[in-house]
Amino acid sequence: MSKRSWPLWEVFIRSKNGLHHKHVGSLHATDSQMALENARDVYTRRNEGISIWVVESKSITASDPAQGEELFEPAADKIYRHPTFYKLPDEVKHI
Amino acid sequence: MSTKEALFDYVIRQADNCLILGQRLGEWCGHGPVLEQDIAMTNIALDLIGQSRSLYQYAADVEGKGKTEDDLAYLRDVWQFKNLLLVEQPNQDFAYTIARQFYFDNFNFLFYQALTESADEQLKAIAQKSLKEVRYHVKWSSDWILRLGDGTDESHERINRAITDLWSYTGEFFNNNEVDNAMIDAKIGTDLTGLKPKWEQKIGSILEEATLEVPAGEWMQSGGKEGKHSEHLGYILADLQFLQRAYPGAKW
Amino acid sequence: MNTTELERDFQNKIDNEIRIEPKDWMPDNYRQTLIRQISQHAHSEIVGMLPEGNWITRAPSLRRKVALLAKVQDEAGHGLYLYSATETLGIERDETIEDLNSGKAKYSSIFNYPTLTWADIGAIGWLVDGAAIMNQVPLCRCSYGPYARAMVRVCKEESFHQRQGYEIMLTLCRGSEAQKNMAQDALNRWWWPALMMFGPSDSDSPHTAQSMKWKIKRFTNDELRQKFVDITSPQADFLGISIPDDNLKWNEDEGHYDFGEPAWEEFYDVIRGNGPCNAERLNARKKAYNEGSWVREAALAYAKKKSNSENLVQVA
Numbered sequence: 001m002s003k004r005s006w007p008l009w010e011v012f013i014r015s016k017n018g019l020h021h022k023h024v025g026s027l028h029a030t031d032s033q034m035a036l037e038n039a040r041d042v043y044t045r046r047n048e049g050i051s052i053w054v055v056e057s058k059s060i061t062a063s064d065p066a067q068g069e070e071l072f073e074p075a076a077d078k079i080y081r082h083p084t085f086y087k088l089p090d091e092v093k094h095i
Numbered sequence: 096m097s098t099k100e101a102l103f104d105y106v107i108r109q110a111d112n113c114l115i116l117g118q119r120l121g122e123w124c125g126h127g128p129v130l131e132q133d134i135a136m137t138n139i140a141l142d143l144i145g146q147s148r149s150l151y152q153y154a155a156d157v158e159g160k161g162k163t164e165d166d167l168a169y170l171r172d173v174w175q176f177k178n179l180l181l182v183e184q185p186n187q188d189f190a191y192t193i194a195r196q197f198y199f200d201n202f203n204f205l206f207y208q209a210l211t212e213s214a215d216e217q218l219k220a221i222a223q224k225s226l227k228e229v230r231y232h233v234k235w236s237s238d239w240i241l242r243l244g245d246g247t248d249e250s251h252e253r254i255n256r257a258i259t260d261l262w263s264y265t266g267e268f269f270n271n272n273e274v275d276n277a278m279i280d281a282k283i284g285t286d287l288t289g290l291k292p293k294w295e296q297k298i299g300s301i302l303e304e305a306t307l308e309v310p311a312g313e314w315m316q317s318g319g320k321e322g323k324h325s326e327h328l329g330y331i332l333a334d335l336q337f338l339q340r341a342y343p344g345a346k347w
Numbered sequence: 348m349n350t351t352e353l354e355r356d357f358q359n360k361i362d363n364e365i366r367i368e369p370k371d372w373m374p375d376n377y378r379q380t381l382i383r384q385i386s387q388h389a390h391s392e393i394v395g396m397l398p399e400g401n402w403i404t405r406a407p408s409l410r411r412k413v414a415l416l417a418k419v420q421d422e423a424g425h426g427l428y429l430y431s432a433t434e435t436l437g438i439e440r441d442e443t444i445e446d447l448n449s450g451k452a453k454y455s456s457i458f459n460y461p462t463l464t465w466a467d468i469g470a471i472g473w474l475v476d477g478a479a480i481m482n483q484v485p486l487c488r489c490s491y492g493p494y495a496r497a498m499v500r501v502c503k504e505e506s507f508h509q510r511q512g513y514e515i516m517l518t519l520c521r522g523s524e525a526q527k528n529m530a531q532d533a534l535n536r537w538w539w540p541a542l543m544m545f546g547p548s549d550s551d552s553p554h555t556a557q558s559m560k561w562k563i564k565r566f567t568n569d570e571l572r573q574k575f576v577d578i579t580s581p582q583a584d585f586l587g588i589s590i591p592d593d594n595l596k597w598n599e600d601e602g603h604y605d606f607g608e609p610a611w612e613e614f615y616d617v618i619r620g621n622g623p624c625n626a627e628r629l630n631a632r633k634k635a636y637n638e639g640s641w642v643r644e645a646a647l648a649y650a651k652k653k654s655n656s657e658n659l660v661q662v663a
Contacts, residue, residue, distance in 0.1 A: 005441045006129070006643065008434060025497070026431045027131055028440065030242075030650035037235070038131040041138050042424055046504070065371045114409075121403045121412075124419050125396035126631065128639025130427045137420040141413055148409050165408045189642045245652065246645025253641070331404075338407035338465055345523055347407035347465070347515075 008057040009035040011042075013049035021053050029054075101277035103157045104177060105284055106218065107167065108274070108320055109206075110150035111178035114168055116199060117143035118331060119186055128189055135235060139196070142228040149221050156217075169339035173329050174322040181264035183319075183328045187257070190243060190250070194257035197236040201297050202268045202290070204229045209285035218283060237301045244305025251306065258302070259310045266315020268294070274320070361562050366492040369435040377561055380554070381491055382436050383452075384563060386443045389429035390454035392422045393447075394628050398462040399471060407465060414511050415468065421504050428497040435493045448633045456614065457540050459622030466519055466526075466533035472512015474534075474541040474579065480505055481575050482545065485565035494563075513582065520586040531588045538591055542606075543614045545572040551611075576604045 006028035012021035024043050029035035035054040043049070063071060079085050088095065120140035127133030151164035181199055186192045207229055210222035243254035269291040271279070278284025299309050318324065338347065348356070353372050360367065367373055396419050403419065406412035430440040446452035457475055462468065483505070486498040519530040546552055546568040558564035566574075576595070583590050594607035617625070 004644065004647065005439055006647065025428055025500070026434065027427065028129065029131065030646040031653065034238070034646070034650075037238075038135070041135040042131060042427060045138070045420075045424070062370060065368070118404055121416055124403055124416060125393075125400035125423070126635040127423075128635070128642035130393075130423055130430075132642075133423050134420055134427070137416055137423070141416055141420075144409060144413050144416070148413075151409070165410075168409055169407075188638065242646045242649040243642075246647075246649040247641070249641050250645030250648075334404040337405050342523065342525060345407075345526055347411055347518060347522075 006030050009039075009054045010057050010060060011035075011039040012053040012055075013039075013043060014051040015049055017050065021051065024048070026057060032056075096273060096277060098277060098281050098283075099157060101274045101281075102215070102283060103154055104274045105278050106150050106154040106157060108177035110147045110154060110167070111176045112182050112199075112203070113143040113147035113150065115176070115178045115328070115331060116182040116195075117141075117147060118335060119182065119184075119195075120192075122186055123192065136192075139232050139235065142225075142232070146221070146225045146228070149224075153217050153221065165339070169336045173324055173332060176324065176328060176332070177320050177322060178324075178328075179264070179267055180316055180319040180325055181261060181268075183325060183331060184261060184264065185327060188253065190253035190257040191261065193236055193239045193243060194254060194261050196232070197240050197258075197301070198261060198265050198268075198298070200229060200232040200236045201294055202265075204233050205290040205293055206285065206287075209290065213284070214282040240301055240307070241305045244302070244307040254305075255307055258307060259312070262310035262312050263314055263316045267317035267319060270317060270320070272320055358560075361490045361560075364488075364562075366495065367490050368492045376557075377563075378436055380558065380561070380563060381494065382433055382438055384558075385429055385433045385436075385494055386438070386446070387453050387455075389426045389433065389443065390447045390452055391458065392426035392429060394454045394458045394632060395475075396422045396426075397628055397631055398458055398460070398624070399468060402462060402465065402468050405465070406468075411515070418472070418508050418511060421508070424504070425497075425501045428500055429494075432491075432493040432497045444636060448629070448636055450620075450629065453618065455544060456617040456622060457544050458628060459617050459625045460536070460540055461624050463536075464529050464533060466516070466529040467537070469512050469515030469519060469530065470533035470537040472508055472510075473516050473582070474512075474537050475544065476505060476508040476512055477579060478541050478544040478575055480509060481571050481578075488562070488565060490562035516586055516588075520588060527588070530586065534583065534588050535591045539609050539613075542572055542575070542609050543611075545569075545575065547611065547614070573603055576606050580604050 007030070008026055009029055009032075010026050011024050013024050014021045027035065027038050027042055029038045032054060035056075036052055039052045039054055044052070117140045120136050120143070123136045124133065124140070127136055147168070148164050151167045154167060155162040155164065179199070181195055184191070184195055204226070207222040207226045210218055211226065213219045213222065240254065240258075243250040245251070269287045271287050275284055275287055279286050295309075302309055338345075354374055357367070357371075357373060357377075360371075367377075399415065399422075400419050403412065403415055406415050430443060433443055434440060443452070447454065462471070480502065483498055483502055487495055487502055489495040489498065516530055516533075519526040549555060549567045549569045552568050555564065555567055559567070580590060580595065580597075592607045594605060596605050598605045616622070620626075
C-alpha cells in the first residue's frame with residue numbers, strides 16, 4: 001500500500017527577497033520538479049512567495065526531543081554570550 | 096464584413112475558447128486523481144476564465160452596444176459561440192483531459208505569442224498578460240503527456256487513445272477564415288497557417304519523448320469558428336446559462 | 348522516565364500553553380484522538396467540495412464563477428494541509444483516504460445535504476462556513492503544533508468564503524421576489540443542519556471534557572452554538588429573511604438569543620448514513636480516487652524510470 005503512495009515533500013517559501021525561506025507545509029509529488037510545481041499551485045495561490053525550496057521529507061534528519069536537555073539546556077547558562085552580561089556606564093555611547 | 100465586426104468576432108472566438116475550456120476544467124474540481132492535481136487544474140481553469148473575462152469585456156467595448164461580459168457569455172446561443180470544437184469535447188478521463196489541454200495549450204501559446212505583435216493595443220496587452228499563464232499551462236500538460244505516455248502500459252494505452260481520438264479537432268486551429276483574413280489585413284491578427292509548423296514541431300517532439308506517435312489521421316473536423324458545433328456545446332450552455340435564462344434580467 | 352512522569356510532563360506543557368510537536372512524547376489516546384479529529388476535519392473539507400462543486404458550471408455570472416471555483420479549490424487546499432497534519436502523526440494520506448472510502452471514517456454531516464438552488468451556495472458560505480470558522484478559530488491555538496499551524500493557514504484563507512456567501516444572499520434578498528424566496532428557502536433548509544455542525548449538546552458529548560483538558564478543544568459545543576446564533580441572527584435580520592425557529596428571541600437578561608433545540612434524531616440519522624446524499628457523496632469520492640489510481644501509478648512509474656536513467660548517466 002504505502003509503496004504506491006507518492007513521496008512526501010516539505011515546502012519552504014521565501015515570501016520576499018531579503019527573508020529566509022520558511023517552512024510552510026508539505027505535499028505529495030513523484031519527483032522534485034513536480035513537487036516544485038505542486039508547491040507553486042498549492043502554497044502560492046495568494047502571492048505568498050517568490051522562491052520555493054522542496055525537499056523530500058525522508059531526507060530531513062531531526063533532533064530527538066528526548067535529547068533536548070543535553071542538546072539545548074547547556075546553552076542556557078552561558079549568559080556571557082549576550083551583550084547585556086557586560087556592564088558599562090551609561091555615559092559610554094555607541095557600544 | 097467591417098473590420099470592427101471582424102474584430103468583435105475574432106475576440107469573441109478566443110474568449111469562447113477560454114471560457115468553454117475553463118468550464119470543462121471546472122467540472123474536475125473535487126474529482127481529480129490526486130489533491131495536488133485537482134488544485135493545479137482549477138488554477139488553469141481560473142486562468143482561462145480570467146482571460147475570457149478580459150476578452151469579453153474588450154469584445155463588448157468593440158461592439159459598442161453597452162453589453163457586459165456576462166451578456167456575452169450568458170445570452171448567446173450555440174450558433175453564436177465561435178470556440179474551437181476541441182475545447183468543448185468532454186473530459187471523459189484524465190487522459191482525454193490532458194490530450195485536449197496539450198493540443199490547445201500549445202496552440203494557445205503560439206497564438207498569444209503572435210498577438211503580442213498585434214497592431215491592436217488592447218489585444219496585445221491581453222496577449223502579453225495571458226502568455227505568462229499559458230507558458231505554465233504548456234509545461235503542465237506537456238509534463239503529463241510524458242508521464243502518461245512513458246508511465247505504465249495502461250497509461251500509455253489511455254493517452255494514446257486520447258491523442259488519437261482528439262487529433263481530428265486540431266486541424267481547424269490553422270484554418271484562416273474570412274475573419275482571420277480581415278484581421279491579417281488589418282495587422283491585428285495572425286496568419287494561422289504560419290503557426291502550424293511550430294505547433295507540429297513542438298507536439299511531435301513531446302510525443303516522441305513520451306514514446307507516443309503523432310496520430311496519422313488526415314481527416315479534420317471544422318466549423319467551430321463559424322458557429323457549427325458538436326452536440327456537446329448545447330449541454331455546456333444549458334448548465335452555464337441556466338440561471339440567467341430562468342430569471343431574465345436578474346442581478347446575481 | 349516512567350509513563351506517569353511522562354504524562355505529568357505532557358500535561359504540564361499543555362497547561363503552560365507549550366505546543367506539542369510531532370516527535371514529542373504524547374499519550375496514545377491523545378495521538379488517536381488527534382488522528383480521528385484531524386482526519387475527519389480533512390475529509391470534511393474534501394467531501395465539502397462536492398455540494399458546492401456541482402454549482403461551478405452553473406454559477407450565474409463570471410465573477411461568481413471564479414469566486415466559487417477559487418473557494419472550492421481552497422477547500423482542496425485545506426484538506427491537503429490537514430492530511431499533512433495527520434501525516435506528522437504517522438498516518439499516510441492514502442491510508443486516511445481509504446478509511447473515508449471504506450466508510451470507517453466520518454466527515455461533517457452537513458455535506459450530506461443537497462444544494463438545490465444557487466441560494467444554497469450563498470447559504471453555505473454564510474452559515475456553514477460561518478459555523479466552521481467559529482469552530483476553527485479556537486483551533487489555531489490547539490495544543491498540537493502542526494494542527495494549529497494548519498488552522499492558522501485555513502482561517503486566513505477562509506476569511507473570504509463567508510463574505511462571498513453573505514454577499515450572494517444579500518444580492519438575492521435585494522433582488523426580485525423570486526430571488527428573495529430562493530434565499531428564504533435556502534435559509535429554511537440550512538439553518539438547523541448548520542446548528543448541528545457544533546455537535547451534540549454538552550451533556551451528550553462524551554469526548555468534550557478530555558479534549559478540553561488536552562486543549563484540542565477550547566470551547567464546548569453549546570458555547571460555540573450560542574455564539575453562532577448570537578452573531579447570525581442580526582445578519583438574517585439585515586437580509587430581511589427569517590430564521591425558521593419560533594423560539595428564537597433576544598433575551599435581554601442573558602444578553603443572548605434564546606433558541607430552539609435542533610432535531611437530534613435527524614442528526615444521528617444522518618451520521619448513521621441516512622442523510623439525503625450520504626451515498627452519493629461517498630460514491631463520488633470513491634469514484635475519483637479509484638479512477639485516479641492509474642494516473643497516480645503512471646506518474647510514479649515515470650518518475651522511477653527517470654531517476655533510474657539519471658543514475659545510469661551518473662555511473663557512466
